[in-house]
Amino acid sequence: MILASAMEMIHNALPAAVLALGLATLFAVVLLIASIKLRVETDPKVEEVYNVLPHIDCGACGFAGCASYAKAVVANPELIGRCSPGGAETSVAIGRALNLQISGGGAPSRPIVHCRAHREDKLFHAAYDGIESCTSANAQPDVQACHFGCLGFGDCTRACKFDALHIVDGLSTVDYDKCTGCGACAKACPRNLIQMVPFTQDNMMTVACSSRESGKTTRTFCKVGCIGCGICAKQSDLFTVADNLAKMNYESYAPSEATQTAMDKCPTGVIVSRGQTAPADRQPGQKAAAATA
């Protein structure tokens, strides 16, 4: 009885099984032919280069993502070195894949925020209850008395793919341990406060202010703004003062005792250190001893 019904089941299922098998064979053949006929030639080099890239598609290189950068760099090896998250290591690896000799490349570039005013340093804040984005707030001219400083709504934080930028007490602050130097923050800032700087050393000295107001005016709205007094420029050639604002020359950056003196003598303490192991910013009015400690 059982055997008979099993036989019947097989008998009934047979045409379906044959049909399925036949179709499977047909598709297999079609796919086989298609795979030979429609084969896309991929450059093994592109794949090799792609494999050494960080695969985060940040766009720092100027291409849509790692895959398109890989393609571009194989076509034009001059583009090596554009991958800032990968840094020198990746450049060397790309070089190896392309049989080129690449030495370490330049210093990694990292962002420096040219403002150091936390909430309590900024005077005269207008009440703003609009859209919480720096770009929107910046369209309102009087949102804060300083028309140059950090607005603190975090457009840069949202642009960062590596969680390396945060608004700390009203000021955009870079976490240099996490930063890969892709430069997305610099593009997001509506006030152009963030500059990508070649970090030739772990910590870089900088003038953390962008105010081009006269010193007198700057003092009315900020406790830690650059007043353009020029004391730093007298100490070291690395500093230049133009438009009431001191600037650091990063191209020939070489810290010395003179720059340290400039930092210590700065009346508003706007010359600060930025980097992985940078000391805490000197408080305005606090004297040099604390800063060098």
Place this chain on the structure above:
Amino acid sequence: MATGRGKGTFPGGVHPAEGKAISESRAVEAVPPPKQVAILLSQHLGAPCQPLVAKRDKVQAGQMIGKSESFVSAPVHSPVNGTVKDIALQSHPVIGRVTAILIEADAEGNTPQTPVFNRFDHTFSPEPFAVETICGAVNDGGLVGMGGAGFPTRVKIEPNPAMIKEVLVINGCECEPFITCDYRLMIEGTWQVLAGIRLAAKAAGVEKIRIGIEDNKPLAIGAMTEAAATVKDIDIAVVPVKTKYPQGGERQLIRSVLGKTVPTGQIPPTIGVCVLNIATCAAIADAVVLSRPLTHRVTTVTGHAIAKPGNYYVAMGMSVADLLDHCGGLTAQVAKVLMGGPMMGFAIADLTTPLTKTSGAITVLTQDDVTKAKYEKQQTPCIRCGRCLTACPEGLNPTKIAHAVKFNRMDLAEQYYMSACIECGCCSFVCPANIELTGYIKTGKILVARAKKRMQA
């Protein structure tokens, strides 16, 4: 091009509380010359001026002190006799910090400038003035559109073979709540305004003049109609239009008055229309007939938090604080000071901000005004009610654009014609969810402009 009759209205728009009763019955009053003025070098659309004077120079009232070689620009003049104290950054009500010339007025010899309404009457004729004379005087007088945008007037009215103008539309709507400066000009300076209109019409070479005035200003309509009836040599008529914001937007006004639509992304001259504001026309008469450059204007000081509201004839460059002091100062309930009206105006925090050629009003709002308008501060999600679509005078879909911007999809925002937005604020005004639609659209425009600039670099 057929010039059909408009229906006196346009699709969309809103009806905000008018608030004009505060200042509309107050006659224009001249303000004594300020002790110090700050003349911003960028009071117009286009290239900023370069200073023509140096520190410690003596300047005369009416002397040109800033100028640009660029075509789209307008020079600036000193409103007082005095000494240049400094050339430094000053707050601009719209674009932040710009260079300004600070002039300290002489202690003596500065007589207050008064309006010159009585210098014009029905006998005025534009006959003796050649087109070149008019354009030259308008350019040297530093005239710009005084309604708000500040586009150089010379560029607008100068004959341009590429864009022949057929109709001159005069914007007497003043649809912005609270403001009454153009209203007072039409009533008190009717003949001066008319003289300016006729001069502009001659320069632009138009065949028709249409003066659009909102129907909540019957006195102004009456005065202008009466005056216009004396003009026989050109087709001129006053068109009462519906009281509705933004009736004074040039695209909306053309639709209401002429029944024509300015194509999206185009400017009125492409359909043969030139639009001028009432205050600009009065200034044209001043500049051409009396050779007085644009150094003074009528500004409405209004709102519930000012002791003495009214319409004042003030020197440009006077600081907002000085003007408010002259008007009796702020009352204790003040919450917000606006340069302009409550719909299009910019909130200012720095009261040393000087008045510019485009400052038609200073509106001072109380805490009550501010919270009443925003009964619920919290922004809630869009409920897809579509009120913004009904209100948008340009027929856009503000909520779609705003959300595209919010999620950083500028390509989508552009597809929804973000650039066609005139930033009138109707959508934000009607939104029951308190979404700052106009704010998002403005932000989106800024982001797109920045991205385009980076692509070019």
